[in-house]
Amino acid sequence: MKYSRIQFSQSHADIDLYQLQELFNLAAFWAKGRSIKDWSIAIANSEPVISVWDRELLIGFARATSDGIYRATIWDVVIHPDYQGNGLGSKLVETVLSHPRMQKVERVYLMTTHQQEFYEKIGFQVNNTTTMVLSNQSNFDSLPNGEIHVQELLKG
Numbered sequence: 001m002k003y004s005r006i007q008f009s010q011s012h013a014d015i016d017l018y019q020l021q022e023l024f025n026l027a028a029f030w031a032k033g034r035s036i037k038d039w040s041i042a043i044a045n046s047e048p049v050i051s052v053w054d055r056e057l058l059i060g061f062a063r064a065t066s067d068g069i070y071r072a073t074i075w076d077v078v079i080h081p082d083y084q085g086n087g088l089g090s091k092l093v094e095t096v097l098s099h100p101r102m103q104k105v106e107r108v109y110l111m112t113t114h115q116q117e118f119y120e121k122i123g124f125q126v127n128n129t130t131t132m133v134l135s136n137q138s139n140f141d142s143l144p145n146g147e148i149h150v151q152e153l154l155k156g
Contacts, residue, residue, distance in 0.1 A: 006088070007053045008095055012043055015051055019058040028078045030113060046075070048099035052083075052092055059083045062096050064108075072102055074110040093122050 017036045024031040043049050043063065052060030059080040066072030074096055079089045096102060109131070112119060116126060 005054050006059075008091070009051045009053065010048055010095075010099065011051075012049050014053075015043055015049065015061075016058060017043075020051075020061060023058055023061060023080060024076070024078060027081055028076070031076065031078075042076075047101050048096055050092060050095050050099075052079070052088060054083070060088055060092050062092050064096050064099070064102060066101055066105055068101055069104055070106050072105040072108045074108060077110070089118065090122055093119070 017039050020039055021034065021036055024034060046063035046065050049063045050061070051058060057080075060078065060083065062074060062077040064072050064074045074093065077089065077093060077096075079092065097108065102108065108124075109127075110119065110124065111131075120126075
């Protein structure tokens with residue numbers, strides 16, 4: 001593999017959503033079937049967003065969300081199977097962590113199903129005590145527009 005062809009990008013505009021969807025359908029069982037529209041929303045609400053390119057081919061991707069000081073979460077880390085095992089995944093995660101939005105964050109979380117050893121080599125530790133999940137919020141009513149009156153909430 002010629003590493004001189006490999007480029008990392010921090011630009012949201014560089015993301016080809018169709019290539020992104022194809023990459024995840026190929027390399028990430030947990031993200032198969034995500035729509036282009038949903039990818040667009042996820043990317044728009046993430047910073048940093050890092051993509052890895054072999055010339056015009058998207059071969060890697062990761063994104064994060066953060067408050068910039070206390071907590072951050074890394075999401076959707078993937079490297080094309082043909083490019084795995086060459087250090088690109090580690091470099092991708094390190095690029096996310098070195099982004100200015102992430103540098104001062106006290107604690108960085110991520111979720112992984114089968115890659116604990118990979119992330120431990122980068123410095124992550126297994127944490128069984130603080131993670132909880134709420135899978136679908138559609139059973140909650142939308143908040144009303146405008147002001148919420150505390151007295152109304154206390155009556156219920």
